[in-house]
Amino acid sequence: MAIHVKCGTLFTGNEDLERSRQTLVVDAGGRLAYVGPTDSAPPAAPGDEVLDYADLFVMPGLHDVHTHLAYGNAKTEEDIDLYQPMEFRALRAMFFAQKCLAAGYTSICAPGDAGQISLSVRNAINFGLFDGPRVTASGRYLTTRQGLTDWYPTWIGVPDTSIGRLVTSRDESIEEIRVQVKNGVDCIKVALDGVQRRPDGELIAAFDQEEIDAIVREAHRLGRKVVVHARGREATLYAARAGVDLIFHAYYLDQECIDAMLESGSTIGPTLTFPRNIVDFTRPTEPAFLKGRIGDVQREYETACDNLRKARRAGIPMMTGTDSGFAVTPYGEWHAREIEIFVNDLGFTPAQALRAATQVTAGFMAKGASLGVLEPGRAADFIAVAGSPLKNVALLQDKTRIRHVHLAGKRMELPDRPYDPREVTDLAWTNWNDLYTQSRVAELGILPERKTCAVSP
Numbered sequence: 186m187a188i189h190v191k192c193g194t195l196f197t198g199n200e201d202l203e204r205s206r207q208t209l210v211v212d213a214g215g216r217l218a219y220v221g222p223t224d225s226a227p228p229a230a231p232g233d234e235v236l237d238y239a240d241l242f243v244m245p246g247l248h249d250v251h252t253h254l255a256y257g258n259a260k261t262e263e264d265i266d267l268y269q270p271m272e273f274r275a276l277r278a279m280f281f282a283q284k285c286l287a288a289g290y291t292s293i294c295a296p297g298d299a300g301q302i303s304l305s306v307r308n309a310i311n312f313g314l315f316d317g318p319r320v321t322a323s324g325r326y327l328t329t330r331q332g333l334t335d336w337y338p339t340w341i342g343v344p345d346t347s348i349g350r351l352v353t354s355r356d357e358s359i360e361e362i363r364v365q366v367k368n369g370v371d372c373i374k375v376a377l378d379g380v381q382r383r384p385d386g387e388l389i390a391a392f393d394q395e396e397i398d399a400i401v402r403e404a405h406r407l408g409r410k411v412v413v414h415a416r417g418r419e420a421t422l423y424a425a426r427a428g429v430d431l432i433f434h435a436y437y438l439d440q441e442c443i444d445a446m447l448e449s450g451s452t453i454g455p456t457l458t459f460p461r462n463i464v465d466f467t468r469p470t471e472p473a474f475l476k477g478r479i480g481d482v483q484r485e486y487e488t489a490c491d492n493l494r495k496a497r498r499a500g501i502p503m504m505t506g507t508d509s510g511f512a513v514t515p516y517g518e519w520h521a522r523e524i525e526i527f528v529n530d531l532g533f534t535p536a537q538a539l540r541a542a543t544q545v546t547a548g549f550m551a552k553g554a555s556l557g558v559l560e561p562g563r564a565a566d567f568i569a570v571a572g573s574p575l576k577n578v579a580l581l582q583d584k585t586r587i588r589h590v591h592l593a594g595k596r597m598e599l600p601d602r603p604y605d606p607r608e609v610t611d612l613a614w615t616n617w618n619d620l621y622t623q624s625r626v627a628e629l630g631i632l633p634e635r636k637t638c639a640v641s642p
C-alpha cells in the first residue's frame with residue numbers, strides 16, 4: 186500500500202525554492218517513489234492512502250546533530266553522570282527522544298553518552314519496539330586528565346556511569362574505539378578541549394596532535410566517523426588537521442584552522458543555541474549568573490559568530506545542533522532555534538538554513554545518504570508545517586505549527602505527555618543557590634520582624 190501526500194507547498198531540501206501543487210508518493214517500504222507535480226503523479230491505486238496537506242508546507246524532517254540523550258535535562262555535571270541507574274536513564278532517553286521527534290526532528294545524533302544508552306534507544310526504535318527519531322549513536326567521550334568530562338578531582342576519577350572514558354595512553358584510546366565499535370556505535374566522540382589555558386587565555390588541547398591523528402585513523406579504519414568538542418583554537422586546529430568529520434563549536438577558529446578544514450574536509454556544528462539560551466534565559470538567582478558566567482558567554486558568543494561567519498564564507502559546511510539535554514536546552518523545545526540563529530547571526534538565507542538542518546546535517550548521520558532530501562529513493566521522513574518557514578524560520582519553534590511528522594512514511598502519533606522534572610531530572614543534592622550571611626540577608630531584606638525577648642530587670 187502506497188501513501189500519496191498532496192502538498193500545498195513543497196520544499197525538497199535539494200533546492201532553495203518552494204514549489205506548489207506537488208505530490209509525494211511513499212512506497213510500502215517507507216521510501217519515496219515519486220516527488221513532483223501533482224498533475225504528473227501516478228494515480229492512487231485502490232487501497233492506497235491519500236493525505237491532503239493542501240494547506241501545509243511539506244519539507245524534510247529536521248536534523249539535530251547535537252542532542253545528548255543521556256543527560257536528562259541536567260542542571261549539573263553530577264546530574265549527567267551519577268544519579269539514577271543506567272536502566273532508568275535509557276528509558277528516560279527514549280521518552281525524551283520522542284519529544285525531539287514530536288518537535289519535527291526525525292534524525293538526531295547523540296554525541297557522547299553514558300554506557301550504551303543512545304545505541305540502545307536507536308536499536309529499540311529500529312527494531313520497531315517504539316516510535317522515535319532515527320538516532321546516530323556514540324558511546325562515552327574519549328577524554329584525558331586534561332579533558333572535558335574528567336570533571337571530578339583525581340581522588341574520585343571518572344566513574345563508570347560517567348559520559349567520559351578516561352584514556353591514559355594512545356593504546357587505551359585505540360582499545361576504547363575498538364570496544365565501542367564492537368558495541369555498535371555509529372561515531373566516536375572525543376573531548377578535545379582541555380581545561381588549562383596559556384597566559385594569553387587560549388585553551389590548551391586535551392590530546393596532542395599525534396594522539397588525535399591516531400584516534401581518527403583507527404575510527405576511520407573501522408568505518409566510523411569522529412566528532413569532537415573543541416571550542417578553543419588549538420583543539421579546533423588539531424581536529425581539522427586530523428580530519429575529524431565534525432567539530433562542535435570551533436568558536437576561536439582562525440585562518441589556519443579554516444585552511445586545515447578545507448584541506449581535510451572537516452565540518453562545523455556551531456551549536457550556538459546553547460550559549461544563546463544561557464545568555465537569554467539565565468536569571469540572576471541561578472548559579473551560572475552568580476558565578477559571573479553570563480558576560481563571558483555573551484562575549485564568547487559574539488567572537489564565535491564573527492569567526493564562524495569567516496568559516497562559512499570560506500565554504501566550510503555547517504550542521505545544526507543544540508546541545509539539547511541541559512536544563513537550559515530541554516529536549517523537544519529549542520532545536521529549531523539553531524536555524525533562526527544561522528539566519529540572524531551567521532548570515533544564512535532561510536533556504537540555506539533549512540538545507541543546513543536537513544540535507545547538510547544528514548551528511549553526518551548514520552545512513553545519511555538516504556535522509557535529508559525529499560527525492561525518489563530516499564526515506565520518506567518529512568514534516569507538514571502550518572505557514573512557510575522560508576518566510577519565517579522562527580515558526581519551526583512553534584510546536585503547534587508542526588502539524589504532522591512522518592517517519593519512513595508513517596504518521597507519528599506522539600502524545601505530549603507531561604512529566605514532573607523533580608522526579609525525572611532534578612536529582613542533585615543542591616538545596617541553595619545563595620549564601621545567607623547576615624549581610625546578604627540584610628541586603629535581601631528577608632529577615633522577618635521578631636518580637637525581642639523580654640529581659641527581666
Ligand SMILES: [Zn+2]
Nearest residue numbers: 251253414508
Ligand atoms: Zn555537547
